Amino acid sequence: MNILRVEKLSKSFGGLRAVDSVSLELARGEILGVIGPNGAGKTTLFSMIAGSLTPTSGSVYLQERRVSGLPANRVVRAGVVRTHQIVRPFNNLTVLENVMVAAMFGAVARGLQPRAVALEALSFVGLADRAQQYPHGLTLVGRKRLELARALATQPQALLLDEVIAGLNPVEAIEMTKLIRVIRDQRSISIIIIEHILAALMSISDRVAVLDYGKKIAEGKPAEVVKNPLVIEAYLGEPQKTGSESTSRSDGGPAQ
């Protein structure tokens, strides 16, 4: 039974098709990795699923309920939440208040104590002792954990993680990877994760989808996907003309 179904989702910015008819299915309790070169449309895809961008065409269903077309805050209440690639803490609120906002506004279930939910999420990600501090006092990994705690406090069914590992040192990266597994195993939250660090992604994903120029070019088990010639070409360029191709792609693009 699929928890989330993305059906032929497209987004055009002017003449540019940032995401081109991408379909994905996320099974309950699955971790689905999404990879692709810079500008492949990964973050744009997330923004559409989370409701912060309106798709040009296509639909998103959460347990067969259409959520595309809803504003972001309603999508969150339906049970899909995202984190941001560049962390976006509310710097005018304490760490605890940051998470309380999410618990108060994002959680569907009524009668929950937002404070208790927030404290639980904070101790889950290992930030309990920072609850009364302000986010600018946190390190990068701390702020990424805060971003995660905020998303968890909305009690999601599907969690979209946008590069939560990138930028961390190897030890922190391993801890974050463990945390993501625990989120899936203990909280039975299904996860889609975008990540640049392929090793990390391959180790936690049950399946991987590869985007290139807005199109899904491959999907399957991590071990199969890395052997796929299309994927190798997308990442390394064609054997004959390396260089020009890959540099022109590494300049970001609208997905950022």
Place this chain on the structure above:
Amino acid sequence: MNAIRRWMPEWLSPTALGLFAGAVAALHFLPRAVELSPYDHNQITLAFVFIAAALAWNWLGGFVGQVSFGHSAMFGVGGFVAARLILTATALPFWLTWLAGGAIAGLYALAWGHPTLRLRGPYFSIATIGVGEATRLLLTYWTQFTGGVSGLMLPINPDLKYSLYWYGLYFLALVAAASYVLRHSRLGLGLLAIKSDVDAAADVGVGVVFCQDLVLFLSGAVLGVAGGFYASYFSFIEPNDMFGFDRSISFVLMAVIGGVGTVFGPVLGAIVFVLLRQFLIASYPQLYLGLYGVLLIVVVLFEPLGLSGLIFRLTRRLRTLRAAR
């Protein structure tokens, strides 16, 4: 005592509640305890209303960070609705006309605010300048309603003017309490999140449009009630006074001097503003607006949180000094 503590929300400190009740009680008995001149009595009455208006401006300008230069629009709409009702529906108690003015002013705020609140930062502020001026012009030319440039005269009632002091006091008390509750409520937390990062707020479930609309309505309604009060107080209102750009600016200044976004900063700011205006108009009638400009620049440059920021810094320094000793 414990029973009361349990009934109170945890963010409500008993000290703050005690201070608040004490201040309201002191002001309540002030005119009976001290022989105030009618001038002072009336100045304090007027100050109550402007403090309330500054607090309400701060709900939008401070808590959400959407700085409005057009709040005189709601002040004026509320004033004229109340004045019209006082003239036509004479059976209505006057405070009910204020409430009606407040409700209409709140709805008016929604009418222009719902589309413009999605603008951010300077763009919203620029739009509000347009709203304020457009409202002023429209209502100046709508002579059947506002009496045009000659305005509306209301029946004068000296006893009422004296008793307005207490109406003003309790209106202010209500708005001040509402500020405190709003800051600590679920809605208030959502507003601060919106101020920090609109998109991130929406991404954790905050209904940005609803929250902003609601606060604008409440803020506009308070301004409308204040306008109605102002009409009753002077028994005369005219559009250029009610809708003037300098009136809009005065709400901004009160909040900025006191501390934008702080809970009670606008109270301090409004008091300073009213006192300063009396002094400046009396001593430097040509210069006083210019001096306001200078004051605004000084505050923004050196202490963005205004007097509240200054007080906060001073108490912290005192505390460290005492700790060092």
